[in-house]
Amino acid sequence: MDKSKNKNLVERLQNGEKRAVDELVDSYQGMLFQLIFRFVLDRYESEDLLQETFMRIIRRINSYEEQGRFESWMCKIAANLACDHLRSRKRKPLLYHDELETKPSSGKDNPASLFQEKEALSLLEKAVASLPWEQRQVFLLREEAGLSFKEISEELGVSINTALSRMHYAVKKLQNHLQRISP
């Protein structure tokens, strides 16, 4: 969604228009759900958190200032909730992929390459899930929430260099995983 459309959407939300709520949910539920899910790795918890995210967006819509992108503002809220949630629930074993309803990825017709691709994706997903929490957090905030390293450092209360070095470790580990499956 472009900037002027978002501005209009925010104004309509601030005026309490119900149609604007529909538009908000339809446009952003996918993006926010994906972000939360990558953190939490549990469908039901992610759904609860998504609902809470939208509630917060509505409650705080009047305090939204047009400094940053509306998307990043929402992503911050979602990521914040997801991080708080993970902090409060002591890490539980990751049992996620099987129960997830997913859209098939497109484009690959060859069954062999399709299989390889699926395997790579699933391994990457598992590799991300198995990163140390601090690295995973930075990786997801950058990749899924689209926050800059400056924003991430503010969000986590660490220096930019710390955030970058966590990202670096994460990337190195993930690259190793990828190289193992596609030599």
Place this chain on the structure above:
Amino acid sequence: MNCQNEDIIRFFYKETSGEETEQIKSHLQECPCCQAFYYNLEDLFLTWKRQEKPVLSEEFSGKIKRKLYQELDEQKTIGFPWSRFLIAAAILFSLVLSWPLLKFDQKTTLPSFPIVKTQGKTFIFSGEIDQLRKNVRKVKQTEYRFMQRYFKKPSFHKSIVSLQKKTKRFHKKLESPLF
């Protein structure tokens, strides 16, 4: 420029300044290590982007929307200026009530009530003790304002708590035969 993978990462995300960007670009052209790192980074993120996306059911988004409508309605009722209006009215009312106690002495420009002991200092003012006795509650209110005005405590809450203690002592004194 040294080989700094962190810089390459920032470059990849377009978070480098103009000058830095140029430096990294030219470094990438001559350094196979950083080049390899950069291409691996691209690979990694392309693969990550191709991941299957979790999908929400229509039913679920309907549920969210209904909750949000409710929230909007609640906000509208809260947002109505009634609350502010009521607070303003309450302040005005209490001011009117306590006005006789807030008469200012022209010379000292201090409120006219007898003794307030605070921070080890005793302040003595002229005032009608009988009226104060009758209006113990109002006295308290006046004192709060007095405290806020003359002692400018950093935290309002703290000043209230300490004032409550002082007010108790103050009222005990009022009861004593001295007055």
